[in-house]
Amino acid sequence: MPYEHQTRREIEGNMSDNDPQGLYRALGIQPSANSDEIRTAYRKLAKDTHPDTSQDQNTEKFQKIAAAYEVLGNPLRRAAYDRSAYKAPTQETQTKVIDPICCSRCGQVTAQPRHIVFFRVYSFIFMTTRNPVQGIFCASCAKKEAARSSIITLIAGWWGVPWGPLYSVGSIIGNGFGGQHKRSADEAMIWYNALAFLSHGHMQLSYALAMQSKNALDKEIAKNADELTRLLERSGVDPKQGKLKNPWRTSVLSATTYCLMAFALPGALAAALFVDSQNGSRSTVYGGATTPYVSPPKTAPYQQNVQKAVTTPDVPTCANVPPNGQLLGPNRLSTADGHALEIRNGAGGNAIIKVRTEISGAVVATFFVRSNQTARISGIPDGRYKVQYAFGSALDVSCQRFVELNGADEFPRAETLNTEQTTTEIITQVLSYTLYAVPGGNIRPQSISAQDFERP
Template identity: 30%
Template sequence: MTGMNTIARDPKGYYAILGLAPGADSGAIKSAYRSRVKKVHPDRNASKRAREEFQRVIEAYGVLKDVVRRAEYDTFGQESTHDDDEVVAGAPIACGGCGALTAQPRYVVYHWVRSFLVWAKTGTVEGIFCRVCADRAAVRASTATWAWGWWSLPGLLLAPLALVHNLLGGSKPRHENARLLIRQGRAFLGRGELELARSLALQAGRFARQPDDCARVEDLLHATRDVSDTRRLKTRWRLGGGVFLAQALPLLALPVTIGVFALIAAKPWDQPVATAAAPIAMLPARSGEIRHVAVDNLKVRMAPLAGAPVLTLLDRFTTVEVTADPADPEWVKVRTPSGIDGFVETRSLYAGSGGRFKAQWCAENRGAPPSAGEILTRRVSGDHRLLVHNEGRRDGVVKLKTMAGNTVTAFYVPATYHIGIGGIPEGVYRIEFATGSRYSRGCGIFIEEMQTSVLPVTLTFKYLSAGTIRSLTHIAEISLSPASDDPVQPQPLPADRFAADD
């Protein structure tokens, strides 16, 4: 049944000779023609069959590249053989979307954009439509652009242009629409529907700019001169309606959305206090304030005294909460993230949470990018080896940790690399890893897109006997991005656990 439908829609095989399905757009037709004509051109292929096929390709392209002739071919199964100057009483061309006859057809082109991270692809939804089908085509193109157009730098420029273009009604090429409306008017004139014919002539006059088109409009108006212009059809192609609002409202909301994201990124409520050459003025802490540790290994003491017992140590940038108004300005009572209440020196705390300040410090102390397979940490050495596959798009840092959570070795595996690591000691290890971009040596983390994971298996390295010859053909392997059908899939891991012993 599918073959029969294709033949019915392509009786002369014009689409088939170009290798296209019926209804292909103009871009696909042009591309297919260029590819096909190169293969069968007589300068490259002198056979009789090639010459015949070349003529067929030229004939097919001559019909399909022309908007009006292609519409006639798609509607009636044959293209018009008449010249535009002849008056032909054929059947009206139907809407390419719903197939209904319309007295107000338009050839309209809408644009869409699809992004692929570093580049963007553009295309069109085009055809001869009634107003309802044109609105649907506009929404289809705009929805595709909203969903896929923004995810690249070119897309950030091209997507808004396409959306505004579609919002304003798309492109309606003048010459093609003038010819279409003149042809439609002649068809209704041949059927004796003079009011429709005159209305189409008046609509065509708005598009006609070439002398030939203007002359044909005058001929059609002369043929319908007995019809009063007061009885013309009211145009349905003005902007407005629900479809216009559906496309306009997201565009109006776009600046607001960008502003909100910019505000979140800037975090004006969490800016560090600017200082001049004068000494830093320490503001007294207040109960309920959020502050962060500004020194390494800050001691949390049991009492506000320098010699009081130490409850715990806090790393730099740890966020704490002030739990009471201080009686002594030199000391402040805080609660640590683990829930321990104790006293620290006021001068060791800065205002705000530590996340933003840590990110800034890590970026400033990023250091040189690690090399492929570089050992970042090695606390114990041995004779075993491990092969690591990183087939993802982001760099990785792999840590072998003991069951107690202590890192034995950590190494760097760039994206798409397969790295062999030696010097692993005997033992049983958990495999934790982080992926991301812009690795910071100062913090031991990725500054951007960091994700941390743990493999739900352990690796065991041991000697079978003292005299066993160690074979290099049996090396343990792990993958940071296993196939979906692999039973060993990475599990999410909190970032603080990954860096717990750094």
């Protein structure tokens, strides 16, 4: 049945912009913008309007920009905002015409929309991130975005140890099978469209959508949909044409393609490693040239920075090594609910971790992670933070710092931690990093000096 094509022609000039409170307009971006575009737009506008840094001071405009980023910069809040425009009560159709929902990508009216989150995975050896790409999609644009995000993940997501392969497989499979979406949100938008098409006089299409809404999880929607279908049947709508084709069904060919995409590369790498081990040699590539690879001594905990420190016998050292996860020195962690940081130390030596605020560089927490163990701290307040780490041969007599550092590094990207509060729960975030020594690797984290790491 050609309902959707017919509706596009008749209502093409009267579509919603998916921005009910103007948050996207405040940042000068489209509702289809990804998380990086949102972050970039906010930083530029904040710099141009902040009272402390801008010659053209505009406190009101800066507050509006900050409020917009507070919502759009958080994937959960952004998803709720994107759906907020489509909660029209049944009574609205009696008083005014309401517009059907449009795809945030192509701008076309879509009878059966979904709010979906796809993921793109990026890995940088020591760090793996999952970037959400979300919006209200028609089925056609959703399939394109699923393919695009999966291909990006296939190219850029595998190269982090150990979480790169795990996140990449999960994201590719998830994208291929429709991304992340909530049934309740899908049903709410279907019901909204049933009322919107009714207000435009598209009775048959409204009836078909109302038939779907009769099975909604929301009992109020199901009740109203049942009343609407009976009303439309009395008005002469043909019940035999009350079913729409499901555009969201995943075909066998598509499912097979995404499964191959997810597992082909790890399978090829496993086969290559097996063949390599059978040949009894390994190699690593630098700038296109292949050189022999020699395994380092097992006692070397971290080979990527400076030569291993030698502790002289006359320097007093820590008598009792702190337990894994022990906080070292003063900290600014909250005793109430806060965010968490988890460190997996896959290197051969003990590590000290520091969490610093991005702007001032003040230390929020310092803690100890033993070799080949995982430690977690919680109570980190809202803010933007950078994470630093260092390895050493032995702790000094205070048991809070290394006598001499073997190397110190900083994850190059600052992370934003925002607490979300709903009527029933408080939602906090968990950051997870892996420290994994890659001997002879040609991609490294951002090195910092011992002075930078030790500064208060």
